[in-house]
Amino acid sequence: MRVVLCGYYGQGNAGDEALLVTLLQMLPDNVTPVVLSANCEETQQQYGVETCSRTSIWDLWRTLASADGFIWGGGSLIQDVTSWRSPLYYFALMALAQRMGKITLAWGQGIGPLNAALTRRLARSLFRGCTAVSVRDRQGAQLLTDWNIPHILAPDPVWALDPLPVEGLDRLPHPRIAVVLRPHPQLTADRLQTLTQALIELQQRTQSYLLLLPFQPKSDLDIAQRLHQALPKVSEIWIGDKGTHGWRDTPSESLPNRPEQYKSIFSQVEMAIAMRLHGLIMAAGVACPCFALSYDPKVTQLMEQFNLPGWELDQLPENPSQISQTWIEFYQHRQPLTPAQLEGIRSQTMEHQQLLHRYLSPNCKKDS
Template sequence: MGTTSHTTETGLQVRRVVISGYYGFRNSGDEAVLKSILFALEEEGRQQGLRIEPVVLSIDPAWTTGMYGVEAVHRMRLGEVVRAIRSSDGLISGGGSLLQDATSAKTIPYYTGILKLAQLLGKPTFAYAQGIGPVNRRWMDRLIRGVMRRSAYVSVRDTESAALLGRIGVPRDRIDVVPDPVMALPLPAAQPPAGGPGAGAALPLIGVSLRHWRKDGADLALFAAALGALNRSRAVRLRFLPFHTPSDAEASRWVMERLGDLGGSTAEIAEPGEDPQQMLLEVSRCDALLGMRLHALIYAANQSVPMLGLSYDPKIDQFLNRIGLTPIGTTEALDPQAFVTAMGELLDNPEQWRSRHQAAISQLKQEARRPAKQIAAYLR
């Protein structure tokens, strides 16, 4: 079927697949998506007698190759992209929030353009756990509809994304609703010893993932007030987790400067480096997590860490809803006392939280590899 099909010495058929997404930008969430997809394709491919050789479209191909040990080409150099797709057996688009126009009017035309290019070159295309929307410019509907209807397999990460695709004309029975791929990301094989700067063994460790959102900073001021109230109610160790550097680290420092008197508490910023699995390890060590970044919440669910979510985008509410949760606050409102009470319950009764949500979490982890399984079956 493809141009690269051959068989390895171990009897595995080789399939070369181009992967398109927001890669090489050092965003921990998107890099975690890529790493999860690579893991899943390797494992599911092997189970079906394939060795899937990925080629990643990246803004920084050398960095991507160094980080994951895979071939990468520059996502903005059309000649390189065309050559990669032409010599492949198919193209995967995903995951993450690629098809939305909230961050830029260029995002949807770029990612649908890559899909359309692969289809024009006669390659099967696959949407891998995409988050669709918001789409505020109606003329973009036809771009999305055109490439999705021509794709061999379409999966989205929530029912709202499926509903949006349905409304713009993609047949609902062709859309597979699956969890975010990061739900299946494993911890690194060799775990470094626990503990870090300012480690206080007696203090409960709370991971905090914040980002800039409101231009006036009023949301971060709300969160600082709530964390300050928590510090006054009990001694804790706040460990800020920057998922997108340097902006998240700047937001974290801004909040830390406004916490007021820490009392018996401590506050610090983690430096897990650029490997997503190291950030997953950071989250796994937390007793609880306050998360604004979607992938901070997904990491916490992956490791069954009790969490409270802060909503700035419908994708936060959608993910929390899948494990039976609602946000503790938003960028517009967060009651400090309600936050202190809720966090206290998580710290005092973590097993109660786990028993209530473990079934939903286990199901998501189990289903997260389904796109890789379907894609491998098609390529075989």
């Protein structure tokens, strides 16, 4: 069975790549995946899969026509906050797959926000036309419930991502703290300066070594470099299979870390401070104590669901010492998720896999 996997793949975002890897890990053995990618060569090299350019109309048509199934592969694909064009792209492909009579699965979705009436109508119609749907949070589940669309609710699939060992961490000093920041309008220059000063105080009080992890280098690297410049001898930017105290002029010389490697990195630090949703999920998933900085409802929902400490960015204290003292107290009394909690989360997450096997295994039912 050939199945097209559609998501924000090949864009260099570790969170979306983690969703792709988890999806590949969960697919039944009889499935041959075809990944729609913005960087087909890199996706092929990283994962050994067949690919199709996500922007070539002819290739997309031909690939869908020759496939048995189509999957929206996790993440916040269906939202119109960052761009109104983005959901229309995913809508168009799902509509085409449904019109062709393919098995269509919306898998591990984080739905919304959907502010425009048009995107809400299209989303409702296309989710209703799917063979099956799974969502990752209560907000998406409530929306589908309101629309009377059957669905499965389970934790984000990345909770089940298998870690991949990474070389070189053993040379770094202990203790270690991982930091995952990303640009966002709420992370103003003043707030970034406040966080930087708070990190300096945290490092001095704990004598820790900071691992700066740009999850999407083309957007996150500038912030990581600024933090490294403020902490030049006690921090390191980690990307491209090895850490670097500075950064090469041509970061494309090597492939970025596999997403599974980030999960392994989090297993070897004492604490993580993260904005990105999948940074928090990967860290919490290996029992790393996490402190969240929320810029988005999906991060806030994660904090509430798993009782993770943190701040909304627009409510960040203005005093760096207040922030650093909160971090220091958390560092001293940190409590990760327990093995029993993690086992329960992973067990629930496997419902996403059960959906895939139910509809894509050799004797699957093909009725919607």
